[in-house]
Amino acid sequence: MENTxxxxxxxxxxxxEDAKGTENNGQKTNxxxxxxxxxxxxxxxxMNLEEMKNTxxxxxxxxNLPIYMVQKALNILPALKRWKNKQFVI
Incomplete structure (x- = not known):
C-alpha cells in the first residue's frame, strides 16, 4: 500500500498527480x-495560519463534511511543514 x-x-x-503543485521547472511536488x-x-x-484555518x-x-472531520483537519494544520516553524514567531 502506497503512502498518501x-x-x-x-x-x-x-x-x-493533477492535485499536486509544481516547481519552477514544471515538475510536480509531493x-x-x-x-x-x-x-x-x-x-x-x-497567508497566515489563522487565514488557512478559515479557508x-x-x-x-x-x-458538507462532518464536523469531526473539519476539526481534525484544522488540528493538524499547525504541524504541517509550512506552519510548523512559523507558529512561534512573534
Missing part, C-alpha cells in the same frame, strides 16, 4: 497542492 502525501500547507490529500503552490511559490505567500474550514463545510 498531504499538502504541507492546507492538508489536502495529494492522491493524484509537498504541496496546486491550490497552494505553483512554480515553486505559494499562491498566497502572506480549510470554509471549503470543507461547503462539501
Amino acid at each position: 502525501h498531504f499538502c504541507q500547507s492546507c492538508g489536502m490529500p495529494l492522491t493524484t 509537498d504541496y497542492c496546486k491550490y497552494c503552490y505553483e512554480d515553486s511559490n505559494f499562491k498566497n505567500p502572506d 480549510v474550514k470554509m471549503h470543507m463545510e461547503k462539501k
Whole structure:
C-alpha cells in the first residue's frame, strides 16, 4: 500500500498527480497542492495560519463534511511543514 502525501500547507490529500503543485521547472511536488503552490511559490505567500484555518474550514463545510472531520483537519494544520516553524514567531 502506497503512502498518501498531504499538502504541507492546507492538508489536502495529494492522491493524484493533477492535485499536486509544481516547481519552477514544471515538475510536480509531493509537498504541496496546486491550490497552494505553483512554480515553486505559494499562491498566497502572506497567508497566515489563522487565514488557512478559515479557508480549510470554509471549503470543507461547503462539501458538507462532518464536523469531526473539519476539526481534525484544522488540528493538524499547525504541524504541517509550512506552519510548523512559523507558529512561534512573534
